[in-house]
Amino acid sequence: MTDAAYNFAYLDEATKRMIRRALLKGLAIPGYQVPFASREMPMPYGWGTGGVQVTAACLTPGDTLKVIDQGADDTTNAVSIRKFFERTAGVATTERTAGASVIQTRHRIPEKPLTEGQILVYQVPIPEPLRFLEPRESETRRMHALEEYGLMHVKLYEDVARHGAIATSYAYPVRVEGRYVMDPSPIPKFDNPKLSGMAAIQLFGAGREQRVYALPPYSRVVSLDFEDHPFEPTKADHDCDLCGASASYLDEVITDDAGGRMFVCSDTDYCAGRRAAGQRGRLAPEGEA
Amino acid sequence: MTAFDRTLTASADAPLLSVQDLTKRYGRRIGCERVSFDLWPGEVLGIVGESGSGKSTLLGCLAGHLAADEGQILYRGHDILAMSEPERRLLSRTEWAFVHQNPRDGLRMGVSAGGNVGERLMAIGARNYGAIRNAASDWLTKVEIDPGRIDDRPRAFSGGMQQRLQIARNLVTAPRLVFMDEPTGGLDVSVQARLLDLLRGLVRDMGLSVVIVTHDLAVARLLADRLMVMKDGRVIETGLTDQVLDDPQAAYTQLLVSSVLQV
Numbered sequence: 001m002t003d004a005a006y007n008f009a010y011l012d013e014a015t016k017r018m019i020r021r022a023l024l025k026g027l028a029i030p031g032y033q034v035p036f037a038s039r040e041m042p043m044p045y046g047w048g049t050g051g052v053q054v055t056a057a058c059l060t061p062g063d064t065l066k067v068i069d070q071g072a073d074d075t076t077n078a079v080s081i082r083k084f085f086e087r088t089a090g091v092a093t094t095e096r097t098a099g100a101s102v103i104q105t106r107h108r109i110p111e112k113p114l115t116e117g118q119i120l121v122y123q124v125p126i127p128e129p130l131r132f133l134e135p136r137e138s139e140t141r142r143m144h145a146l147e148e149y150g151l152m153h154v155k156l157y158e159d160v161a162r163h164g165a166i167a168t169s170y171a172y173p174v175r176v177e178g179r180y181v182m183d184p185s186p187i188p189k190f191d192n193p194k195l196s197g198m199a200a201i202q203l204f205g206a207g208r209e210q211r212v213y214a215l216p217p218y219s220r221v222v223s224l225d226f227e228d229h230p231f232e233p234t235k236a237d238h239d240c241d242l243c244g245a246s247a248s249y250l251d252e253v254i255t256d257d258a259g260g261r262m263f264v265c266s267d268t269d270y271c272a273g274r275r276a277a278g279q280r281g282r283l284a285p286e287g288e289a
Numbered sequence: 290m291t292a293f294d295r296t297l298t299a300s301a302d303a304p305l306l307s308v309q310d311l312t313k314r315y316g317r318r319i320g321c322e323r324v325s326f327d328l329w330p331g332e333v334l335g336i337v338g339e340s341g342s343g344k345s346t347l348l349g350c351l352a353g354h355l356a357a358d359e360g361q362i363l364y365r366g367h368d369i370l371a372m373s374e375p376e377r378r379l380l381s382r383t384e385w386a387f388v389h390q391n392p393r394d395g396l397r398m399g400v401s402a403g404g405n406v407g408e409r410l411m412a413i414g415a416r417n418y419g420a421i422r423n424a425a426s427d428w429l430t431k432v433e434i435d436p437g438r439i440d441d442r443p444r445a446f447s448g449g450m451q452q453r454l455q456i457a458r459n460l461v462t463a464p465r466l467v468f469m470d471e472p473t474g475g476l477d478v479s480v481q482a483r484l485l486d487l488l489r490g491l492v493r494d495m496g497l498s499v500v501i502v503t504h505d506l507a508v509a510r511l512l513a514d515r516l517m518v519m520k521d522g523r524v525i526e527t528g529l530t531d532q533v534l535d536d537p538q539a540a541y542t543q544l545l546v547s548s549v550l551q552v
Contacts, residue, residue: 133397146375150412154397154404157411160418161401161440226418 049207335513
C-alpha cells in the first residue's frame, strides 16, 4: 500500500471528528476525562497511541509539528512519531519549540514558555489519578462526579508517613479550576507549575484507556499538598554540564563505570539553543562556541 | 449541608432514626418486609435472627448500601431515601459509620493504619498532616493498638487488631450513628470479649446510637438496650434485651434462646 492510500494524518475524517468533539467537551470541562472511541494505531499501546490520535485530530496541512520524548527530539519514540506524521500527513516538522504549532510530548513540558496559538499534546498512560487507590472505575467516576477527593490525600499522607516528605515525583496530582483532580501524565513535578496559566492549549490523550482531557489556556492548576508539607517542584541540584543552565530540568547521564556522571538538560532544544548563544557548561566540548 | 450542622444538639425527645414499613425484595423473594422502628439518641438496638432472616439486608438498606423498595427512613427528621446522593454520602462519611463483619471490607489493606484512620478526616477537608497524624495516633491508643504501629499496613495486624482499627477509622469523625454487621464474627472468644468491652466503653463515652446486627445472643445481651428478632424478613418480636431474652414470647424466639449452647 502506498502512503497516498492513507487519509491526511492517517485517521479517517469521521474518526478525527469524533476525537475533536471529545476534545471540545474536554476543553469545556477542564480536567474532566472524556471517553472516546480510541482506534487501533500502527504502534503498540504505551508508545503514545492516545497522543498520536489527538495530534492527528488537531493537525492541519499548515501546521508545524514537534515531537519530544522525555524532553528530547532525538529519542526513539519522538523520532518514530515524527516520521509517522511526516509520511501520513506531510506536515512540516521542527525541533524548535518556538517554531512549532503542535507539540506532542511524552513526560515533559518544554522549558521555553509556550505561546497562544500553540497546542501541547500529552501522551497519557493512566488518566485516572485515583486508579491505584480505588480500583473500581464505577467508583472513581462517582468520586469525580461528587468531588470526593479525600483519597488523593491519603496517597500523599502515605508518602509523608513513609518517606518524611511527599515523595511522589512525577504524575503528581493536580486540581483544575478548583474542581477536577487530574493526572498530569508522568511529567516530573518540576513541570507542574507550568501547567497553570499556560498560554497554549493542553490536550491529554490516553489511547489504551480511551480517555481524553484538556486544559484551556490560562487554566488555574494547583498541585495537591498538605498545609505543613507544601508542594515543592524538585530537580537535580546541579547546573547543566553542557549549557550551564541552572533552572532547567536535568537528566543524569552515567559516563563511565568509575562513578563518572554528568547532568544535562532533558529539553534538548532548550540546551542546544543556549549553547548556540554561547553559554557553556562544565563539560562542554572545547571546540564549541 | 447546614441541615446537619454539628452544633445542633440531637433533640432528646425525638428519635434519631425513624424507620417506617421498610421493604426490600429480591425479585419475588423477600429481603425484609414492613420493618418499622425508632432509634433514640444514645440507644443500642440489636437485630438478631438466623442466617437469611433479613438482618443484613435491613442494615444495608438503612446504611444506604442497598436501595429499599418501599418505606421511609427519617434521620433527624430528614428523609434519607429522598436525599440526593452527595448529601447521603456526606452523611455516611460524617454522621454515620459502618463497621463490617470482615475488616478487609472496611479497611484499605494497602494503606498504613494511620492513613486508614485519617482517610475520613481528609475526606471532610483536613489538610494538615501533623493534625491528621495526631488524631490517628490518639485513636489507635483509644482502640488499644500501639501507636508505634501507625505506619504498619493492616495486613500485618491480627484479626482482632484489624477489627479495632476498622472501629477507629469509623469513629474518628465522631459520628452519631454507627451500623455494625456482626462486628465480632470470626474472632476467637477471648478477643471477642475484649472487643465487646472496648465497644461498650466507646458507645458510653461518645453517646453513640448503634444498630448492631448479630446472630450471637451473648453479644446482643452485652451491648444492646433493645432487641428486634427477625425471621423470614419480618420482625417477629421487639422489646428490651433482658425482657426478650429472659421471657421470649414468640415461638421462634423461644427456640432461638433455647438453642444457645450452655457451657
